Amino acid sequence: MEKINMTTPLVEMDGDEMTRILWKMIKDELICPFVDLKTEYYDLGLEHRNETDDQVTFDSASATKKYGVAVKCATITPNAARMTEYNLKQMWKSPNGTIRAILDGTVFRAPITVKGIEPCVRNWKKPITIARHAYGDVYKASEMKIPGPGKCELVYTGEDGRETRELIHEFAGAGIVQGQHNLNESIESFARSCFNFALDTKQDLWFATKDTISKKYDHTFKDIFQDIYDKEYDEKFKAAGIEYFYTLIDDAVARIMKAEGGFIWACKNYDGDVMSDMVSSAFGSLAMMTSVLVSPEGYYEYEAAHGTVQRHYYKHLKGEETSTNSVATIFAWTGALRKRGELDSLPELSAFADKLEQACLSTIESGKMTKDLALITTLEHPTVLNSEGFIKAIRETLEGLL
Incomplete structure (x- = not known):
């Protein structure tokens, strides 16, 4: 040919x-x-x-x-x-x-389903798509080995020179420390990408973090998602007959093990890395999982x-x-x-x-x-x-x- x-x-x-x-x-x-x-x-x-x-x-x-x-x-x-x-x-x-x-x-990561390879989670009837945030967190973290006793702080210096400090830990001996960050703009792009993909594929969207422990970092993710959904997507989701809901990451894991699939599970960067491996392995093989990075542009x-x-x-x-x-x-x-x-x-x-x-x-x-x-x-x-x-x-x- x-x-x-x-x-x-x-x-x-x-x-x-x-x-x-x-x-x-x-x-x-x-x-x-x-x-x-x-x-x-x-x-x-x-x-x-x-x-x-x-x-x-x-x-x-x-x-x-x-x-x-x-x-x-x-x-x-x-x-x-x-x-x-x-x-x-x-x-x-x-x-x-x-x-x-x-x-x-x-x-967005989804298992490749094929006859003869059955999910080991018996009630999974449809693919579960993992939506993984693509910026920041541990993948852009700064790390330091602490050699001995001393104080470690987070320090923010504003453009006017004023400092805001938050104690991380008073070290009595050697240890380690890691500083993570993210950007509201990137989280907003993540949220819109997830909502749009859910509408395009007519699937429910779940989002999960650990905001009960991370009351500022993870809670910011939760708040941005909810604010964008309420202002821009609530009516669109209702018209499409699909649902968005937020839950804690550990609750999401428990629910997903009993679900039938056929939905999108949105996760922060590291959570998405780990959970996509779990989902792909449970559907059959790590080598049977697609992955595409989609940017707002x-x-x-x-x-x-x-x-x-x-x-x-x-x-x-x-x-x-x-x-x-x-x-x-x-x-x-x-x-x-x-x-x-x-x-x-x-x-x-x-x-x-x-x-x-x-x-x-x-x-x-x-x-x-x-x-x-x-x-x-x-x-x-x-x-x-x-x-x-x-x-x-x-x-x-x-x-x-x-």
Whole structure:
């Protein structure tokens, strides 16, 4: 078949470890044979981020603002062990956190459902979408090790030079301290993104924090959400027949375990990171979770919700066979291609993205899958494929659909 032409590039953000290996396979087998792929490429692998003092991450976010649509591979957020392993200049911050801060969007994550992979929470009948705030909190925190006895304070100095102080702790010995922040403007964008997404998808919206303990920080989130809802969205939600309600995060967890799904659960940045992993794992696999960052200005960045699959990468380096699930990474590509097709009025590009997703699901439903799915499928006698074999099986199914 003739390749589908693209008119505007995608921003392509390459990543780390096993997902980087899958990234190339997906392009070579599932995209480039069918699409005249145009991308502006950025290498967000940890080694290159270190070489560029992480400037490449900032450049990729700026490019996303320019072109409107990006697709990102999973990347490493280094810890002390990674500092040594990669001989890093410093412990670079999360590239996802950096990009989220620059684009000021909201991350929407939803499980990819497929016949034969049943949620381990039996009453979950429909997907649960996690809406994750995309700015601040622990991802932009400042941290300090306290060497010994002394006083630690929060200090705000206004433009007029006046100081406001709040005691954090009187240290009797060594310890640690962390300072988090957020912005009312970003919280407002988060709230509107959630309300708009709920209206677009006709789903109820839940929002949860811990305002009973965090009476200023978390309570500000709660108040901003409620104020915007009351002024701008109450009548729209009623007309759409959907509901918004706030509850404490621990109450939300208890409710969700007994719910049927089919709603959006809005969470602060770290809560959303953790809860999206819980939801995706309970629906079947961490590799079966889509993720898209949507900014108020209309920028989109698609990625898989999982990490770099470090354990499989070390096996791969030893020449051992791996069976790594590539579905969420494929869906990152399809999400970006579909959106690019929508924005550029290229229905054939969007249709290709739909068919590639269908090929992924049909391949699994035919009994061909990676080991993680084979361990939990209700299908009888599944065929376990290695990483490359699974992608080649998807290509075979895709060629049949095309």
